[in-house]
Amino acid sequence: xxxxxxxxxxxxxxxxxxxxxxxxxxxxxxxxxxxxxxxxxxxxxxxxxxxxxxxxxxxxxxxxxxxxxxxxxxxxxxxxxxxxxxxxxxxxxxxxxxxxxxxxxxxxxxxxxxxxxxxxxxxxxxxxxxxxxxxxxxxxxxxxxxxxxxxxxxxxxxxxxxxxxxxxxxxxxxxxxxxxxxxxxxxxxxxxxxxxxxxxxxxxxxxxxxxxxxxxxxxxxxxxxxxxxxxxxxxxxxxxxxxxxxxxxxxxxxxxxxxxxxxxxxxxxxxxxxxxxxxxxxxxxxxxxxxxxxxxxxxxxxxxxxxxxxxxxxxxxxxxxxxxxxxxxxxxxxxxxxxxxxxxxxxxxxxxxxxxxxxxxxxxxxxxxxxxxxxxxxxxxxxxxxxxxxxxxxxxxxxxxxxxxxxxxxxxxxxxxxxxxxxxxxxxxxxxxxxxxxxxxxxxxxxxxxxxxxxxxxxxxxxxxxxxxxxxxxxxxxxxxxxxxxxxxxxxxxxxxxxxxxxxxxxxxxxxxxxxxx
Amino acid sequence: xxxxxxxxxxxxxxxxxxxxxxxxxxxxxxxxxxxxxxxxxxxxxxxxxxxxxxxxxxxxxxxxxxxxxxxxxxxxxxxxxxxxxxxxxxxxxxxxxxxxxxxxxxxxxxxxxxxxxxxxxxxxxxxxxxxxxxxxxxxxxxxxxxxxxxxxxxxxxxxxxxxxxxxxxxxxxxxxxxxxxxxxxxxxxxxxxxxxxxxxxxxxxxxxxxxxxxxxxxxxxxxxxxxxxxxxxxxxxxxxxxxxxxxxxxxxxxxxxxxxxxxxxxxxxxxxxxxxxxxxxxxxxxxxxxxxxxxxxxxxxxxxxxxxxxxxxxxxxxxxxxxxxxxxxx
Numbered sequence: 001x002x003x004x005x006x007x008x009x010x011x012x013x014x015x016x017x018x019x020x021x022x023x024x025x026x027x028x029x030x031x032x033x034x035x036x037x038x039x040x041x042x043x044x045x046x047x048x049x050x051x052x053x054x055x056x057x058x059x060x061x062x063x064x065x066x067x068x069x070x071x072x073x074x075x076x077x078x079x080x081x082x083x084x085x086x087x088x089x090x091x092x093x094x095x096x097x098x099x100x101x102x103x104x105x106x107x108x109x110x111x112x113x114x115x116x117x118x119x120x121x122x123x124x125x126x127x128x129x130x131x132x133x134x135x136x137x138x139x140x141x142x143x144x145x146x147x148x149x150x151x152x153x154x155x156x157x158x159x160x161x162x163x164x165x166x167x168x169x170x171x172x173x174x175x176x177x178x179x180x181x182x183x184x185x186x187x188x189x190x191x192x193x194x195x196x197x198x199x200x201x202x203x204x205x206x207x208x209x210x211x212x213x214x215x216x217x218x219x220x221x222x223x224x225x226x227x228x229x230x231x232x233x234x235x236x237x238x239x240x241x242x243x244x245x246x247x248x249x250x251x252x253x254x255x256x257x258x259x260x261x262x263x264x265x266x267x268x269x270x271x272x273x274x275x276x277x278x279x280x281x282x283x284x285x286x287x288x289x290x291x292x293x294x295x296x297x298x299x300x301x302x303x304x305x306x307x308x309x310x311x312x313x314x315x316x317x318x319x320x321x322x323x324x325x326x327x328x329x330x331x332x333x334x335x336x337x338x339x340x341x342x343x344x345x346x347x348x349x350x351x352x353x354x355x356x357x358x359x360x361x362x363x364x365x366x367x368x369x370x371x372x373x374x375x376x377x378x379x380x381x382x383x384x385x386x387x388x389x390x391x392x393x394x395x396x397x398x399x400x401x402x403x404x405x406x407x408x409x410x411x412x413x414x415x416x417x418x419x420x421x422x423x424x425x426x427x428x429x430x431x432x433x434x435x436x437x438x439x440x441x442x443x444x445x446x447x448x449x450x451x452x453x454x455x456x457x458x459x460x461x462x463x464x465x466x467x468x469x470x471x472x473x474x475x476x477x478x479x480x481x482x483x484x485x486x487x488x489x490x491x492x493x494x495x496x497x498x499x500x501x502x503x504x505x506x507x508x509x510x511x512x513x514x515x516x517x518x
Numbered sequence: 519x520x521x522x523x524x525x526x527x528x529x530x531x532x533x534x535x536x537x538x539x540x541x542x543x544x545x546x547x548x549x550x551x552x553x554x555x556x557x558x559x560x561x562x563x564x565x566x567x568x569x570x571x572x573x574x575x576x577x578x579x580x581x582x583x584x585x586x587x588x589x590x591x592x593x594x595x596x597x598x599x600x601x602x603x604x605x606x607x608x609x610x611x612x613x614x615x616x617x618x619x620x621x622x623x624x625x626x627x628x629x630x631x632x633x634x635x636x637x638x639x640x641x642x643x644x645x646x647x648x649x650x651x652x653x654x655x656x657x658x659x660x661x662x663x664x665x666x667x668x669x670x671x672x673x674x675x676x677x678x679x680x681x682x683x684x685x686x687x688x689x690x691x692x693x694x695x696x697x698x699x700x701x702x703x704x705x706x707x708x709x710x711x712x713x714x715x716x717x718x719x720x721x722x723x724x725x726x727x728x729x730x731x732x733x734x735x736x737x738x739x740x741x742x743x744x745x746x747x748x749x750x751x752x753x754x755x756x757x758x759x760x761x762x763x764x765x766x767x768x769x770x771x772x773x774x775x776x777x778x779x780x781x782x783x784x785x786x787x788x789x790x791x792x793x794x795x796x797x798x799x800x801x802x803x804x805x806x807x808x809x810x811x812x813x814x815x816x817x818x819x820x821x822x823x824x825x826x827x828x829x830x831x832x833x834x835x836x837x838x839x840x841x842x843x844x845x846x847x848x
Binding site for chain 1: 716717718719721722724725728729731732733734735736737738739795796
């Protein structure tokens with residue numbers, strides 16, 4: 001299939017984790033000077049494969065060659081880097097308090113008479129950065145750089161290490177539109193110099209934009225390999241999922257019920273300290289009982305920001321909240337919000353949601369403890385067990401017993417525990433930020449079903465999702481955010497991926513988008 | 519990776535896991551081994567008198583260690599407890615002298631003052647941690663020298679002694695044959711255990727230590743909870759200061775030097791994670807006993823006190839190293 005000999009050749013790689021076969025006979029070929037997309041759902045085995053390639057994990061079986069040289073399984077990440085295989089993770093491996101130049105040449109500093117040759121180091125760094133189209137002073141500390149620039153520094157470092165193959169894990173997850181374009185330009189430039197890339201992404205439109213060929217994994221198995229030209233996005237989806245994806249929808253509520261939450265004129269200035277990176281302008285929304293309101297928009301467009309303000313987790317300069325028609329006193333903390341009847345499932349399950357090392361019952365009952373404590377002091381063990389059992393059954397959570405640490409559950413079950421926690425509060429308004437991030441397609445459908453059930457019971461729901469098919473499937477009405485403003489409100493009947501994308505996109509002149517992120 | 523692959527959890531549980539077992543019972547096992555070893559080595563070790571001695575000694579810093587467990591569960595630490603013990607004890611004795619209370623009420627004035635001073639100082643340190651977001655290590659490192667200095671200033675560096683019998687009873691008397699400090703330690707440990715396991719507050723402490731951001735998003739007042747643990751350890755340090763002065767018959771400016779080490783070591787050897795959210799008072803009690811048995815046993819074996827310090831230090835490092843190993847092992 002490939003005329004030129006492959007740069008990377010991976011064959012029959014297997015990796016077994018306790019109870020899970022993460023990789024089962026996976027193969028992967030990357031040609032010289034091409035950008036190769038590695039595709040698959042969460043749990044398909046992409047990250048495991050990347051870790052094996054980078055030397056962070058050892059495969060149980062299988063072999064790999066880079067540029068004709070076998071990669072020994074015992075090699076450390078450092079040895080792999082020397083061999084020319086550099087991996088850039090989502091969390092960068094940069095030292096924030098050191099300069100760009102120091103980061104670029106860490107461990108390989110140019111030396112003159114036994115001392116670091118700073119002049120040479122800075123000159124080389126500047127030349128390197130310029131060649132990548134980046135005009136920043138190499139003496140700046142890395143922590144002052146934007147995410148996009150830090151990523152460029154990572155790429156520059158890979159180039160300085162004479163990388164033959166650069167592996168990028170979800171490189172655009174935290175980037176804005178402009179920055180994605182710059183990244184793609186750099187990738188193209190390096191490709192012409194003969195550097196190959198493995199590009200992992202969930203955004204299939206980017207595959208069409210930047211990649212030459214692709215490999216699809218599913219459930220730890222190799223599914224397909226092909227050229228990007230001539231393949232439709234829908235075909236890729238089918239390969240990844242194994243079937244056509246059609247999220248089920250629910251019957252549209254017949255009558256519009258009373259407004260539960262109204263938000264009027266929320267505004268916040270950009271914070272000079274950089275904590276709030278965008279300004280919010282005059283955001284107003286309404287949610288009715290039994291309704292699901294979807295928030296769509298790119299990361300950083302204001303959707304999560306508004307949700308956190310409604311929940312009292314962040315502050316705003318102006319704005320009023322009405323709950324069931326009466327004005328709420330300004331919410332100073334999540335505590336106030338929960339007391340008023342607003343609950344939130346945060347976007348980052350591990351950092352903001354779970355107490356990973358603590359038991360399921362601790363995780364599920366925590367905010368409800370006041371209600372099930374005698375004299376507000378002693379936790380009533382019986383009531384706690386009943387609460388956990390009730391919501392375990394209602395949400396169909398799979399667990400050995402409620403004393404098990406939440407960190408041992410699968411992503412889908414963790415998410416259900418967080419939903420259960422919020423349901424136990426019996427809120428009037430439930431906000432769910434990224435309801436299915438990082439969970440399987442099967443669990444995804446189940447979570448969707450649960451959200452429908454909650455809405456049907458009369459709760460007002462706000463759903464935030466980066467996945468457009470999900471927003472479209474779940475929402476009765478969709479609010480679209482763009483750069484801190486609401487750029488449009490669509491009824492579900494009028495909304496399509498294209499109409500959403502038009503409202504979300506920062507400039508009309510962006511690259512043609514056929515289908516968006518899955 | 520898939521939802522259905524979780525049940526292996528159960529099968530893993532059934533297999534005997536030596537590392538996990540040792541992680542859980544290792545400290546207790548080591549404590550028992552030490553007791554047997556010292557008992558065989560010297561018959562005096564297990565005499566009633568010596569055992570009472572060990573337990574009384576353990577009680578004073580054990581009381582503080584109960585409070586310290588809460589602090590460390592929130593991922594904090596309090597280095598000032600030794601100095602605060604001295605300062606509170608000295609304050610109690612000083613106020614008692616100053617108001618010239620008679621012998622029926624003198625101890626009460628001293629006890630109340632010492633506990634109040636401890637509580638107040640704990641509150642100040644807790645506020646410094648939460649209000650100004652200064653790391654607890656720094657706040658209490660400062661506190662360690664501040665309160666030691668304040669103790670010296672208070673009575674010009676000289677001790678206060680000459681307490682009456684009612685005062686001394688708290689350190690040397692006994693209730694139903696059990697020395698008062700041991701009774702108090704037992705009571706406080708019991709209250710601590712109940713608080714930790716059966717109250718809302720106990721759950722909140724674990725939550726704040728396990729994931730402060732998630733705790734906040736669950737409607738917990740994280741700052742108030744963090745402040746409260748420093749108040750608890752402060753109050754208990756004050757009480758311990760009073761007890762120590764009653765036991766020794768003098769409030770000394772050098773009282774409680776090195777207690778912070780023993781207290782923190784008790785908690786850490788007992789398996790509470792310095793990263794917060796994991797561990798508990800049960801382990802702390804074992805840790806405190808272990809240190810008490812070790813110190814006493816080494817004295818009885820005529821090992822120099824210089825070497826004792828070396829041994830205790832090694833055990834702290836070994837305990838944490840093993841815990842870390844066991845954690846990565848699973």
